[in-house]
Amino acid sequence: MGSNNNHYPTLESIWSAIKHIDGATLLDAKDILTAAKFFPKGLNKAAVTFRTTSLINQFCIGTPAQLLVGVTQFMGLPMCVAKKVLLPRPETERLVEIMLLDLKTHHNGAPVRILELGAGTGAIALSLAKFYSNCQVYSWDISKKAIRLAEKNKQHLNIPNVTFIHNSFFSDVPRSWTQESPIPTYVVSNPPYIPTDTCLKLSPSVLQNDPKRALNGGNDGLYFHRRLIQIAARTQWPLYLEIGFDQGPHIKTLAENAGCSSTIFPDYSGLDRVAIVRSHDVISA
Numbered sequence: 695m696g697s698n699n700n701h702y703p704t705l706e707s708i709w710s711a712i713k714h715i716d717g718a719t720l721l722d723a724k725d726i727l728t729a730a731k732f733f734p735k736g737l738n739k740a741a742v743t744f745r746t747t748s749l750i751n752q753f754c755i756g757t758p759a760q761l762l763v764g765v766t767q768f769m770g771l772p773m774c775v776a777k778k779v780l781l782p783r784p785e786t787e788r789l790v791e792i793m794l795l796d797l798k799t800h801h802n803g804a805p806v807r808i809l810e811l812g813a814g815t816g817a818i819a820l821s822l823a824k825f826y827s828n829c830q831v832y833s834w835d836i837s838k839k840a841i842r843l844a845e846k847n848k849q850h851l852n853i854p855n856v857t858f859i860h861n862s863f864f865s866d867v868p869r870s871w872t873q874e875s876p877i878p879t880y881v882v883s884n885p886p887y888i889p890t891d892t893c894l895k896l897s898p899s900v901l902q903n904d905p906k907r908a909l910n911g912g913n914d915g916l917y918f919h920r921r922l923i924q925i926a927a928r929t930q931w932p933l934y935l936e937i938g939f940d941q942g943p944h945i946k947t948l949a950e951n952a953g954c955s956s957t958i959f960p961d962y963s964g965l966d967r968v969a970i971v972r973s974h975d976v977i978s979a
């Protein structure tokens with residue numbers, strides 16, 4: 695009968711190999727085990743040991759376990775991931791949850807248009823489009839690699855109502871959106887928001903695998919927030935932002951200076967994480 699696969703790694707064997715590494719979790723061991731499940735069947739013991747050791751070594755030198763598997767979960771959806779496209783972070787789910795709740799409360803399934811600035815893997819755009827299906831999402835990113843990966847995720851997940859476009863945050867939007875469009879427009883972004891100095895001190899794993907363009911928010915970390923708030927003030931479109939844990943008071947000031955109101959929400963660790971910015975001129979939907 696078939697070959698004996700007892701020498702293939704188990705969760706216990708992987709966990710005991712990585713548990714001494716700073717910050718390693720059982721979830722990482724599970725991800726590495728998932729990657730090992732792609733080993734061809736019928737390898738001899740030496741070949742399995744070689745491949746397992748190679749996976750564990752890559753993890754030890756800072757490759758996130760999600761990159762070893764090539765997939766992570768976001769809002770319960772499997773998202774393909776790749777080096778140099780920002781890995782979606784669990785705290786970003788809070789931004790999506792808050793926005794979905796508002797869309798459902800204010801629009802109750804009626805059509806809306808959403809502009810996402812900074813697609814990355816497409817995690818935000820695809821989960822909004824999946825869970826508020828009567829929306830058209832347009833998601834822009836300056837990175838061609840990000841746009842290709844987001845498009846791949848769109849095809850895998852079979853979510854048609856999202857268009858990924860290689861474009862800068864600050865390009866003009868189509869005129870038809872601004873001229874008395876009957877469809878309400880929302881803007882959402884998890885922009886780069888880490889101050890340049892702090893970027894240099896990030897963990898080697900982040901520096902090697904995440905793109906700097908996705909992290910660096912300029913000298914005070916607020917370069918993109920500042921410009922996005924100006925867009926919200928000019929267009930009067932509600933803006934949903936991910937923010938750094940210490941940026942809430944700064945966002946409030948930026949919003950006030952631009953003639954907007956803002957509300958700050960914490961993530962599940964109790965840290966400020968999401969801001970909603972609305973122009974004073976708009977009566978809440």
Ligand SMILES: C[S@@+](CC[C@H](N)C(=O)[O-])C[C@H]1O[C@@H](n2cnc3c(N)ncnc32)[C@H](O)[C@@H]1O
Nearest residue numbers: 780782812813814835836837862863884885908
């Ligand atoms: C923090 S990541 C967010 C990615 C994804 N939305 C997420 O939450 O996982 C920011 C993204 O903005 C993109 N980006 C940075 N500067 C940009 C610009 N000027 N125009 C368009 N996209 C930009 C980066 O390439 C990166 O994918």
